[in-house]
Amino acid sequence: MFTKILIANRGEIACRVASTARKMGIRTVAVYSDADANSAHVAACDESVYIGGSEPRQSYLRADAILEAAKKTGAQAIHPGYGFLSENESFANACASQNIVFIGPPASSIAAMGSKSAAKALMEKAGVPLVPGYHGDNQDPDFLQQEANRIGYPVLIKASAGGGGKGMRIVQSEADFKEALSSCKREAISSFGDDKVLVERYLSKPRHIEIQVFADSLGNTVYLFERDCSVQRRHQKVIEEAPAPGMTPERRAEMGEAAVAAAKAVGYVGAGTVEFIAEPDGRFYFMEMNTRLQVEHPVTEMITGFDLVEWQLRVAAGEPLPAKQDDLTIKGHAIESRIYAENPDNGFLPSIGQLQYFHLPDHVKFELGDIRVDGGVRQGDTISPFYDPMIAKLIVWGNNREQAIARMKQALANTQVVGVSTNIDFLGRLYSNNAFTTADLDTGLIEKNQAQLLPPIQAASTDKLAHLVAALLAKRGQVSSTAHSQQASVDPWDLTDAWRIASQYAENIHLIDGEETREIKLSRENKQWTMTIGEQHQSFTWSVKEEDGRYLTKISLDQVNSSAVVVLNKEEAYIFDQGKVTTLRLPDDLHHAGDDQGHSGGLVAPMPGKIISLAVNTGDVVKAGQALLVMEAMKMEHTITAPKDGKVEEVFYAVGDQVTEGAELIKLGE
Incomplete structure (x- = not known):
């Protein structure tokens, strides 16, 4: 077993790995950027090494700096967490070349599953059912539009190297295809350094069900049952639960065996997730394989009683899997809520700022328990524009789904955050939504229930x-x-x-x-x-x-x-x-007596971020609804459109500029 590992990540996953390693007697090394110098994950580890600037490409995406930190501290292995370099074939190869263990699958497995297109071709050969679509190499926009027309609208454009809901667009008609394709490719190149996409038929009422698989280097592979991740916004998961409501033992075995076959087809080792999209009649299609630990792995831990990070460390050290398939059983029901710094009433745009007050419910860490909290921030920390806006994860366990839902409501009621907008109220409404409580689940649940989930703001009672x-x-x-x-x-x-x-x-x-x-x-x-x-x-x-x-x-x-x-x-x-x-x-009138009450009335930034595209120049005449510019924050794009017909009098920023929330972007005249 290792005596020291480096954690090439940040936030709650770095804290999570550090906690498990400590229980196993393994020392940990944290890496950190400028923005994370005083972060919780640095405090959680035994040692820490500075690796660069706040933007990921200046720090957490720098394989050279991370490897140098590992060598400097004598770390024998690197745990990549999720995101950043966790599914990077080149990084896995670089670790091997430095005789440092990459706590993850072989580089060849990452390569095989890292491209959605290549993975689907591999699954097709293995007989795994696929959603009708185009998964080839031809990226000519006209050709891709022809394929979309052939498939039939609506279609889904997905970044081939994507994940986490980024680089995905639903296109309802041929007229919207080219603009959606351009936006998808921009987001893909920004998030993954690869703008290749695939096009698939968009299923109208799909469920997102994924299977947790685990393999060791001795040829053993198991599946640890399924998770239902259907409740999503912007193609990103909001709620995950295990087991999937309504799953029959026969269908569970069928999907589990298909997931194991997929893992074996690429010589997989370590933790991985095979994701499927399922139709109401029970048919399921392979979507992708995430060659890493998932954000939602705690619900699997809660129903099986196993620590999956411990499994990762043991498998990476060459040990056999701690359990065989026949040893694995499901106990009760678990649900996870992702607490995000975002504003559901403003299109779920991310919110940044200091956590001026932060209270979470009491919890049992990393063991089977009623309520568990996985977090990587503390009161006084700042949610910055550089990283994902997730604040924490609440995970609950119950004897059944109804009890788990009740306990989640209790956990949310004991969660208070001041300083940023959050989705806590929104989550509370989700857990009271009839479609959710009756398990009438599909990936469009939030959009279909907006009236109840996003009601108009009411006056205080x-x-x-x-x-x-x-x-x-x-x-x-x-x-x-x-x-x-x-x-x-x-x-x-x-x-x-x-x-x-x-x-x-x-x-x-x-x-x-x-x-x-x-x-x-x-x-x-x-x-x-x-x-x-x-x-x-x-x-x-x-x-x-x-x-x-x-x-x-x-x-x-x-x-x-x-x-x-x-x-x-x-x-x-x-x-x-x-x-x-x-x-x-509670305004202090005396304090604000000298404030300037005027305002420009121009188009302003709805969030802090970077200008990544400008579609107009000074003097241009625009129509209401026309795209003017595109902003990016936390790897998400937001298009600013003209609120009315008019003429652009002034453009205040250029492509590449960083802007603060509320900054005037464009002055639009009559």
């Missing part, structure tokens, strides 16, 4: 406002509505309950709820508190406990009780209640 008031009063020192009777001093000037000589007290609290200014009237006569909003008068009592930078509030309005968690951060208040968050502003 009265009880949410009351929780905020309770926290504000507690911040002043009045932790309950009965503070007067609980205080020992007889001197009224020592009291913190707004005591007045006339036994009466009143104040008005102003806040901003969305775009609306709201007023709360708080009054007390003798010992009775009243909260008034508009014409509604309600008796009000409260008690508050401050814990870990947050206020745990309990209130009663007209004898209706509720509890919540309130976080006060500068001029903003966050009320967390049952997995939902309400954000309110």
Whole structure:
């Protein structure tokens, strides 16, 4: 077994590998970029080596710097995690040439499965069913459009070297094909350094089911059952669960054996995932094989009881698989939620910023347990534009799917993030969605249920406002509505309950709820508190406990009780209640008295990122809906379109420029 390994990755997977290695008595070396100098994964490892700038190509994609770090520290093996160099044939070969073990499959297996086109040709020869499409080398746009026309719309364009939902476009008609192809190729070259694509028939109600396979160097290969990853947005997984709902033992065995055959066909060693797309009638088609550990591997660990990272390390050291196929059984049901820094109400665009407050539920790490958290960030860390915006993963286990869903709701209710937008509210709605709870799953679930999953933002309810008031009063020192009777001093000037000589007290609290200014009237006569909003008068009592930078509030309005968690951060208040968050502003008018209230009214950046394409110049006349420029952030593209007919008066940035969120990009005149 190894005595020291280097982890050529960052974030939660680096922390995950470090934890397992420590249990096995193996020392770990972290590598880090400028942006990650003080990160959690650096702290989790025994040693660390700086390898370059914040952009991945300056650090985590630098095979030379990573290999040099391994040699400098005496690491015997390199764990690539997922993403970056984890499926890079050249890197695996470079490790071998330096006598460093690559904790993954042979370079030949990566090569065979690394190209979606080549992999599909290989599977076709092996008799594995494929989705109708074109998987060849001809990349001429006119030819690809002809193939799309032959296949029939809608079609799916996919980067041949792609993964993680990047480099994928659904095309509904021939008229949209060329523009989608160009966008797909740009994203593919940016993310994978290869713009080759394939074109396939787009299935209208597919499920995404993948099989976890594992092989050792002694010829043993097993499958550790399936995961259902159908709930996706932008072709990226949001929720994963194991086992797949509705899977019969016969179909499970059929898919598992097909996955093992695929692994054996390429001489596979290590952890891998064979991904299938399945139709409602049960037919399934090979999509691709990910020659690495997957983000969603924890749900497999939860239902089997095995640590797959430990399996990776043992197999890489030449040991046999820890279990045979007959030893593997499914226990219960597991679900994983990916907590992202993104704004579901703004097209799921990524959000960057500092985690000013960050609270996760209690968990059992890396063992079969009810709730598990895999994370690679801490309070005070910054979600940067350079890497994937995933903050953490919540994984729960239950005796059955219904119990697992209930436990996931509980875990989400105990997750609070302040400083960036997140998908936590959205996930809560997903777990209450009828299609999800009844397992009516397919990859279009989110799009089909947008009305329920992405409802219009509502004004804060009265009880949410009351929780905020309770926290504000507690911040002043009045932790309950009965503070007067609980205080020992007889001197009224020592009291913190707004005591007045006339036994009466009143104040008005102003806040901003969305775009609306709201007023709360708080009054007390003798010992009775009243909260008034508009014409509604309600008796009000409260008690508050401050814990870990947050206020745990309990209130009663007209004898209706509720509890919540309130976080006060500068001029903003966050009320967390049952997995939902309400954000309110408490403006300091004196502080902002000198602020410039004007604004340019131009087209502005919806997120921080880089300008990667400009379609217009100063003086151009444009039509409403016309593409003006394309931005990229966290390897995702966003097209800025003209909101109306007009003339371009000024273009403020050039291709390659970095822009901040809210920056004016183009001035559009009449």
